[in-house]
Amino acid sequence: MNIVEQVQQQLKEAIGAAVAKSAFADAGELPEVMIETPKNKENGDYATNIAMQLTKIAKKPPRAIADDIVGNLDTDSTPIRSVDIAGPGFINITLKPDYLGDVVKDILGKGEDFGRSDAGQGEKVQVEFVSANPTGDLHLGHARGASLGDSLCNVMDFAGFDVSREYYINDAGNQINNLAKSIEARYFQALGREAEMPEDGYHGQDVIDIADALAKEHGDKFVSMPEEERFEWFRKHGLGVELDKLKQDLAAFRVNFDNWFSETTLYEDGKIDTALDKLRQNGHVYEEDGATWFRSTDFGDDKDRVLIKQDGSYTYLLPDIAYHEDKLQRGFDKLINIWGADHHGYIPRMKAAIEALGYDRETLEVLVSQMVQLYKDGEKFKMSKRTGKAVTLRELVDMVGLDATRYFFVMRSGDSQMDFDLDLAVSQSNENPVYYAQYAHARICSILRQADDAGLFASEDHVALLLESEKALDLMRKLGDFPQIVADAAKLRAPHRVATYIHELAASFHTFYSTDKVVDPDNRELSEARLALVTATRTVIANALRLIGVAAPDRM
């Protein structure tokens, strides 16, 4: 437990005791004491609405209840300075700021671990994200999903969840056959022969590149190869190349997975049949019109879904169900899937499948990464000039830069559609919010370099001196918020909260910086205290940026 949590705990206990002493009702009927930090500083450091919540039970006006509670409040075991009753019945608490010095010491002691908590209590969570088909480049939507997913995993891990990151490789379906046929056609074209692209072929430049490379390296050796053998070779080769490219692009985007799960293994290990049998035994499967159906309507879906088509092949859904069954058998408490907006309609059927397999449907949480629209010069920027297709992740990073791309995606809530302003993201100026936080970090590093030259070093011995400055107090309060911000972001699956916090923290630092000179050889003790504060600030900014995959530069 960190210092801030300890203080909050003390306050809750003291208020709880005062409420009990006021004897409005039996202990069992009393609501839990909740404390919050008021938006407006004038309303103290903490506030509780307990008096308003008790109006029904106590049958008295809230301000009178608050009076009773405050009268019974024992402040000896807490850092409370003063207590006020305000507004409709809030009890506002102002603290003696001394404990904030301990926050700085706490941060310096914990370093890159400051902000960690056990909020997740070791819950085993698997997050599956991106999972784009290995048939082409990652595009804009995948970039957002990757950004959200990776940041969420970092945040949840830091908040004490046991997180596993997984990428599901759709390497068994029809789309891979189409990839192989497309490569085949491009290969023949590369050799100057006539060849038709398949109807659902992949027309991207990447396929042409693969085929050209094959023609260059192997000449016409595949032309004489038996068709089936050639097809199989192209299939494996294409898959390998595409998959390598995905892995490289994601790694370059600072996104790494614990597990790359191949759909093909579901077939090889008989897991498709196992899942189908299980559904059948549970009585949720029937035959009709020559197809095999899943009665998903029993679990709230709009209509029943086909598992095996008339031609005997599987729909995408059946292996997907088998995949989720496999995940569940691996012992995760929670499965989080991050899907693009175009797949959100599949949530009900997947949840239905979870339930039909005998699990709690709430085990599966699907987060939807909404559409992204690029804007440039105030107009929609639709297509990549080079390929004529959607803008790829690689192109985006080339244009915008890695840090700005990651930051822009994660600073918005994933479940709202977003406009991505290319001009803003590209601009190396104060208009660009990503530099605001990075600049705070670089500024601190610069201060520390100069302090070092002056023979001044951070010291915890005089942190009490910091309490004199209102700007320093604000900054310390903000630093103390970090563990709770991370915990909330994890529980709410809302990594953008960390980005919002980073901005606030940077603002708090910049404000402090503008008035409180840190390095002052004529005032060594104050300098040492302030160096402790800015060192702590640097640590928290770096920790927070790390969670959202953005670099914390020493110089800018």
Next chain:
RNA sequence: GUCCCAGUAGCUCAGCAGGAUAGAGCAACAGCCUUCUAAGCUGUCGGUCGCAGGUUCGAAUCCUGCCUGGGACGCCA
């Protein structure tokens, strides 16, 4: 037609497990560099929180209906 997401300042968005006077960035305007990085700071301007009901001591937040924008409704993946 059904379902999902969104609608908050001129623009882009936070805030939504109910709380006090609804916030930030950009844009606009006015100041601040002989002093640790001006990618910064300070201030001003800017709002019927889509509309209408309801629940409540209290609603941007919860419920219902409607309007607008986007998406999804395949024996494609």
